[in-house]
Amino acid sequence: MAQRVLALEVSGDRVRAAVAERTYKTFELVAVHEQERRAGETDLSDALSRIASVAGRCEVVISSLPGEYVAKRLLALPFTDRRRLQQVVAFALEEHLPFAVDDAVVAFARVGQESSNTLVIAAAVRRDIVREHLQLLGRAGLDPKIVTLSALALAAMLTRARDGSPSAHLVIDIESACTSIVLVDSAGTPRAMRTVGHGLDFHVNGALHAPATNAIFAAARQTMLAHGEQERPELILAGAAAETPGVPDLVARTLQVPMRDIGEFDYSALIGGSETISKRFAGCIAMLLGEAPSSPLELLNFRQGEFGFRGPSGATAPLRMPALLASLAAFAGILQFSLGLAVSARQLHLLDRQVRKITAPALGKVDPATAQANLKAKLADISNRLRLMGGNVGHGSPLDVLEALSRVMPPGMPAEVEMIQIDDGGMKLEGEADSFTTVDQVKRALERNGDFGQVQLDHAAASSEPGKVDFHLSATLD
Numbered sequence: 001m002a003q004r005v006l007a008l009e010v011s012g013d014r015v016r017a018a019v020a021e022r023t024y025k026t027f028e029l030v031a032v033h034e035q036e037r038r039a040g041e042t043d044l045s046d047a048l049s050r051i052a053s054v055a056g057r058c059e060v061v062i063s064s065l066p067g068e069y070v071a072k073r074l075l076a077l078p079f080t081d082r083r084r085l086q087q088v089v090a091f092a093l094e095e096h097l098p099f100a101v102d103d104a105v106v107a108f109a110r111v112g113q114e115s116s117n118t119l120v121i122a123a124a125v126r127r128d129i130v131r132e133h134l135q136l137l138g139r140a141g142l143d144p145k146i147v148t149l150s151a152l153a154l155a156a157m158l159t160r161a162r163d164g165s166p167s168a169h170l171v172i173d174i175e176s177a178c179t180s181i182v183l184v185d186s187a188g189t190p191r192a193m194r195t196v197g198h199g200l201d202f203h204v205n206g207a208l209h210a211p212a213t214n215a216i217f218a219a220a221r222q223t224m225l226a227h228g229e230q231e232r233p234e235l236i237l238a239g240a241a242a243e244t245p246g247v248p249d250l251v252a253r254t255l256q257v258p259m260r261d262i263g264e265f266d267y268s269a270l271i272g273g274s275e276t277i278s279k280r281f282a283g284c285i286a287m288l289l290g291e292a293p294s295s296p297l298e299l300l301n302f303r304q305g306e307f308g309f310r311g312p313s314g315a316t317a318p319l320r321m322p323a324l325l326a327s328l329a330a331f332a333g334i335l336q337f338s339l340g341l342a343v344s345a346r347q348l349h350l351l352d353r354q355v356r357k358i359t360a361p362a363l364g365k366v367d368p369a370t371a372q373a374n375l376k377a378k379l380a381d382i383s384n385r386l387r388l389m390g391g392n393v394g395h396g397s398p399l400d401v402l403e404a405l406s407r408v409m410p411p412g413m414p415a416e417v418e419m420i421q422i423d424d425g426g427m428k429l430e431g432e433a434d435s436f437t438t439v440d441q442v443k444r445a446l447e448r449n450g451d452f453g454q455v456q457l458d459h460a461a462a463s464s465e466p467g468k469v470d471f472h473l474s475a476t477l478d
Contacts, residue, residue: 004030006058007287008051008142009150010133011066011239012176012199013037015047018284019055020271020291027292029273031055032281048140059312061142062287064150065133065302067195068178070125071097072149074191075108076117085110085120093122105130105307107300109152112189121152121190123300130302145309146290147302150283151180152193154238156297157286159188161267168233169260172220172251173283174208174241175199179216183223183233192223200240200247208247217254224257235259242279398422401477404451405429414438426476427452432468436460439471446475453478 002023009016017033033054035047073096079085089108094101104124112119130147137144151173158171173180176199183192196219198212208216224233235257241247242262252259262279270292274285290299303309355368363374401422409415414434421428433439439460446455453476460471 003060004056004058005060005062005288005291006052006055006142007284008048008061008063008137008144009284009287010044010064010136011178013044014176014240015044015051016281016284017051017055018277018281018288019058020288022291022293024293027271027288029271029277029285029288032277032284034280043136045136045139048137048142052140052142060291061137061144062146062148062290062299063133063137063142063144064148064153064283064287065125065129066178067149067151067180068197069129070123070149070195071099071104072121072123072152072193072195074111074193075120075122076114077120078117080118082110085118089120089122090124093124097124099124099126103127105302105304107148107302107304109298109300111156111298112187119189121193121300123149123302125302127306130307134307143309143311145303145311146287146299147307148287148290148299149180150287151182151195151238152190153286153290153297153299154283155182155184155190156188157267157270157282157289158236158262158265159184160270160289160297161265169236170220170224170233170257171236171238172216172241173238174216174247175239176201179212179219179239181216181220181223183227191227194219194223200244208241208244208250213250213254217251220255233257236262238262238279238282240280242282401427401451404449408445408449409442413441415442426474428458428472428474430470430472432463432465432470434467434469436469439469442471443473446473451478452476 002021005020005022007018007020014034014036018029019031019033021028021030033051035050037044037047041047071093073093075089075092077085077088077092079088085108090101090106093106097104101124103126105127106122106124108120108122110118111121133147134144151171154173155171158169168183168185171180171182171184173182177197178199179196181192181194181196182190184190196215198215200208201212235252235255237248237251237259241251248259248261262282267285268274270289271285277285286297287299289297352368355371356366359366359368359371359375362378363371366374402420405417405420405427409417415431415438416433417429417431419430431442433442439457443455443457446452455473455475458472458474460469462468463470
């Protein structure tokens with residue numbers, strides 16, 4: 001299922017937009033739009049609403065902040081992990097900010113590697129600027145997933161689109177409200193980024209007049225001089241100025257550097273259908289690449305902290321390949337689990353067969369799962385039978401106990417045993433004697449006998465029969 005991505009670039013009184021359609025394998029530019037603020041409109045919300053209406057439903061929205069509100073810096077940090085970079089970028093950038101970092105939203109994008117350091121473009125903007133930008137888009141029913149800088153995205157796109165031998169280039173993006181300057185070395189790393197608060201005067205046929213020319217050219221020269229160790233760059237003019245008659249010649253003549261037309265760059269391999277699009281939409285197209293289905297650009301994103309994006313990511317289509325791989329992995333896991341079950345079932349069958357073979361002589365046909373319990377019960381039963389038959393149980397057989405008792409109580413002793421109980425714990429007997437003295441004689445006789453251990457008189461009392469005493473004795477067996 002195709003998804004639509006909308007990229008918005010706000011500059012002065014104008015809004016430009018590019019719409020792309022994204023599928024699992026393709027990324028096609030389908031339309032570009034431009035609106036300006038009309039008479040009587042207090043802000044650009046109505047122009048944005050017109051863009052949203054003509055663009056139709058888009059699952060992902062990307063917007064760009066005006067560059068003049070953003071402080072930028074190239075940092076070299078000894079980390080590669082994005083989480084650790086997130087923790088230290090704000091502190092590394094703080095000394096370069098004209099305002100407190102606590103009042104700012106900080107974003108960064110990794111742009112290269114230098115020795116063991118990661119090069120990042122770090123940027124900060126006041127929180128109220130981000131809040132106003134989101135509120136402006138919100139009034140048009142738009143909730144951007146990414147809020148970035150279009151000039152930096154454009155420089156990255158041109159680096160990817162370069163053909164032939166790589167070379168450094170100086171991108172000058174001149175719009176109506178401001179001008180962004182990005183110096184990129186031959187390796188594709190942005191080395192400097194500046195913003196000038198001057199641009200084209202669209203009230204005078206889009207001309208470029210002083211003091212704008214003085215400020216723009218001075219900033220461009222300073223940028224090149226500050227990085228004089230870098231190779232001489234080629235000049236690339238972008239934005240509305242790239243299509244304004246006379247402006248490209250003026251810039252090339254004033255700066256005296258070779259100029260390359262942005263239209264010469266072929267970025268159709270990055271996004272289809274873009275080769276015939278007007279040059280002034282290049283920044284919008286570059287932002288779209290942040291949502292490319294493969295190798296997306298890493299864009300600055302000011303939707304951080306309290307401004308974090310809460311909506312759907314719109315990344316269903318690009319995740320089809322991971323979903324397919326996950327399905328294959330799940331299938332492989334199920335197959336492995338099934339094979340494991342089959343192997344375990346086979347082993348259990350062999351084990352059951354062996355158990356039946358071993359237990360059959362003693363138990364006959366029996367369930368292997370209950371063989372152990374049956375064997376224990378069988379052994380206990382046989383043990384009890386052996387005891388009853390006089391088998392050796394460790395303390396002598398019942399016959400041995402009876403023989404010892406008969407020696408203790410010879411014929412003629414005025415005492416009779418009425419009941420005797422013998423178990424592993426010892427012997428208990430109940431009887432009747434002619435007196436308490438006789439009962440005491442029986443107890444002492446048991447104690448003297450070596451077959452009995454501790455002897456205890458549990459009960460002795462006068463019987464219901466006159467002249468008789470009932471008694472209960474217990475003794476352990478040695």
